[in-house]
Amino acid sequence: MQQILAFVIKNSHKLLFLLLLGISISLTIQAHSYHRSRVISSANAFTGGIYSQMNEIDEYFGLRSQNEALAKENARLKALLFNRVDSTGKPVFDSIRGVRKTEVLVAKVVHNTYNTQHNYITIDAGNRKGIRTDMGVINDLGIVGIVETTSTNYATVQSVLNIKSQINAKIKKSNHFGTLTWNGKNAGIVQLIEVPRLASIRKGDTIVTGGQSLIFPENIGIGTIDKYYTDDETNYYTIDVRLFNDMTNLGYVYIIKNKDRAEVQRLEAETKAKNE
Numbered sequence: 001m002q003q004i005l006a007f008v009i010k011n012s013h014k015l016l017f018l019l020l021l022g023i024s025i026s027l028t029i030q031a032h033s034y035h036r037s038r039v040i041s042s043a044n045a046f047t048g049g050i051y052s053q054m055n056e057i058d059e060y061f062g063l064r065s066q067n068e069a070l071a072k073e074n075a076r077l078k079a080l081l082f083n084r085v086d087s088t089g090k091p092v093f094d095s096i097r098g099v100r101k102t103e104v105l106v107a108k109v110v111h112n113t114y115n116t117q118h119n120y121i122t123i124d125a126g127n128r129k130g131i132r133t134d135m136g137v138i139n140d141l142g143i144v145g146i147v148e149t150t151s152t153n154y155a156t157v158q159s160v161l162n163i164k165s166q167i168n169a170k171i172k173k174s175n176h177f178g179t180l181t182w183n184g185k186n187a188g189i190v191q192l193i194e195v196p197r198l199a200s201i202r203k204g205d206t207i208v209t210g211g212q213s214l215i216f217p218e219n220i221g222i223g224t225i226d227k228y229y230t231d232d233e234t235n236y237y238t239i240d241v242r243l244f245n246d247m248t249n250l251g252y253v254y255i256i257k258n259k260d261r262a263e264v265q266r267l268e269a270e271t272k273a274k275n276e
Contacts, residue, residue: 069251101258102217102258102259103130103257103259104256105254106125107123107125107129107255108251108252109121109122109123109250110122110154112159112248112250114187114248117162117163118162118163118164119161120157120158120162121144121156121159121253123154123157125154125155125255126151126153127150127151128153131147131150131155132257133147133149134215135255135257135258136215136216136255137256138253139245139250139251139253141245142221142223142244143167143209144159144160144247144250144253145157145158145165146165146215160180160182160243160245161187163184165182166179166181167209167213167216168212168213169192169210169222170207170210171199171225172205172206172207173200173205176195176196176199178192180192181193187247187248188242188246189240189243190240191238191239191240192237192238195239196236196237197235197236197237199237201225201237202225203225203226203228204224204225206223207223207225207241208220208221208222214258214265222241222244223241223242223243223244224241224242226242227240
């Protein structure tokens, strides 16, 4: 203890300098959005690299489960192919522009949190592979989240298990829409809120994406109705949805790129400006 005190006293000027330097850097970052964004991007790259190394070790011990998941996915895709009327037919393209409207990119989860109220996922793909903010992220079972921040080689994804998450969703059989949120309690259950009382609801009904946004295409699986009740304040249904996904065990994911997103956003912005 005496040696520690002696060291502090001997180097008090240097330690004071480092403390003041740290405070000044922190204030600069908080006061300027450019500096803050650069720090976040750099932190993404640094932590992404560490998570990637740690994930390679974990992945080595989990090869069997990963191979089983890939085999199931291949079986599902083959079943879709073999059940087509003509399995050798050409892919269907957009009839107006001659190209697909949606592109699917692949990435691997290198870090995943699910035990806080603001959960995030880190994936090993970033700007270099075309990943951008607000792209939807799914896997073979259903939705995972939405891309929030990117660096050159990594990106962070706001998980559906995040109390700030809001995703357009609907009851598959009736097409009644609501907003998918999370109350921060159960990692296997999310909530579909603002569903009108006239909607026909039964336990076990399937919930899918609504398609009323530029992030997720319509009818991507989310989960099934576990229970539901009426919100006394809004007089709408609040539905507990049991996720198809096990959010505590994620491997490879697919990032959805809507090629018409920028065009639609520009058109909507122009329309809004004309009416203001």
